[in-house]
Amino acid sequence: xxxxxxxxxxxxxxxxxxxxxxxGPRPDPATVTPEQWRRYLYVHANPCGPVRExxxxxxxxxRYLSVERDTATNDxxxxxxxxxxxxxxxAPGDAR
Amino acid sequence: xxxxxxxxxxVAVSPATVRDGWEVDARVATGTLTLSDESPLAKVHVRxxxxxxxxxxxxxxxxxxxxxxxxxxxxxxVGSGPGEWxxxxxxNTAGALRAAIEERLAGTGEFTTVLDLxxxxxxxxxxxxxxxxxxxxxxxxxxxxxVTPDGTALRSSLxxxxxxxxxxxxxxxxxxxxxxxxxxxxxxxxxxxxxGRPSGLEVTGFRGLA
Ligand SMILES: [Zn+2]
Numbered sequence: 001x002x003x004x005x006x007x008x009x010x011x012x013x014x015x016x017x018x019x020x021x022x023x024g025p026r027p028d029p030a031t032v033t034p035e036q037w038r039r040y041l042y043v044h045a046n047p048c049g050p051v052r053e054x055x056x057x058x059x060x061x062x063r064y065l066s067v068e069r070d071t072a073t074n075d076x077x078x079x080x081x082x083x084x085x086x087x088x089x090x091a092p093g094d095a096r
Numbered sequence: 097x098x099x100x101x102x103x104x105x106x107v108a109v110s111p112a113t114v115r116d117g118w119e120v121d122a123r124v125a126t127g128t129l130t131l132s133d134e135s136p137l138a139k140v141h142v143r144x145x146x147x148x149x150x151x152x153x154x155x156x157x158x159x160x161x162x163x164x165x166x167x168x169x170x171x172x173x174v175g176s177g178p179g180e181w182x183x184x185x186x187x188n189t190a191g192a193l194r195a196a197i198e199e200r201l202a203g204t205g206e207f208t209t210v211l212d213l214x215x216x217x218x219x220x221x222x223x224x225x226x227x228x229x230x231x232x233x234x235x236x237x238x239x240x241x242x243v244t245p246d247g248t249a250l251r252s253s254l255x256x257x258x259x260x261x262x263x264x265x266x267x268x269x270x271x272x273x274x275x276x277x278x279x280x281x282x283x284x285x286x287x288x289x290x291x292g293r294p295s296g297l298e299v300t301g302f303r304g305l306a
Contacts, residue, residue: 008178009250
């Protein structure tokens with residue numbers, strides 16, 4: 001069993017979540033080329049080690065979370081609400 | 097005409113009787129561990145900013161419950177999610193309750209939605225000293241008093257069904273309201289009766305909020 005520490009609900013079984021994917025900056029739809037958009041959607045780094053990814057707590061708070069997880073050990077360094085974090089830094093959201 | 101049902105809960109009843117226009121189970125349990133279908137209760141869903149004036153107007157935040165009177169008699173206000181509330185009231189008060197909540201939130205100036213979910217959802221109540229043991233058989237949450245005391249609201253997977261779990265003790269006896277999509281109601285009742293059998297879990301008729 002893999003536990004994810006939801007900032008709203010506390011530690012929960014990962015089966016309560018939907019894995020959305022690696023988080024990264026979303027290209028501007030107005031200027032992006034089809035190739036860049038394809039890479040954004042489908043090409044991922046998939047590292048063996050720390051990665052920032054998005055999870056959706058579908059069976060809990062129904063919020064998107066930004067999670068820093070080590071894919072080799074499953075250690076979770078941080079988990080924050082994606083929308084709240086984006087609002088706090090007033091940077092463009094990177095939920096996909 | 098008073099014994100002609102105009103609505104049914106999601107759980108099959110036998111024998112049936114009619115209360116407030118709803119077909120409900122006529123059984124009365126004699127044991128101390130009971131499961132009842134509380135679907136006739138009015139269920140109104142509210143969405144508003146997580147931590148604004150609406151939260152103050154509703155009187156409770158995420159993860160907790162409060163009894164209140166919003167103008168339609170006593171209701172149970174449940175902080176069911178971040179920026180999400182579920183308000184439970186007496187049968188056949190959903191329309192008035194929705195209007196009362198809308199009026200209460202109108203003054204906040206916040207963007208809110210108030211929706212009557214009564215006929216789209218199922219609501220069960222599991223009551224008894226061993227209730228936490230029964231829930232523990234189908235859910236990974238710690239139902240001990242230290243973690244989930246009376247007045248706790250949370251959402252989790254219960255027998256693989258996404259369920260709002262609301263602890264609402266009755267006269268000092270642990271009691272849990274379980275709120276699910278209507279189509280999951282019968283399945284969830286069966287999924288609780290099965291592990292509850294060794295503890296003597298019995299079906300009983302509609303009880304209401306009191
Ligand atoms: Zn959560």
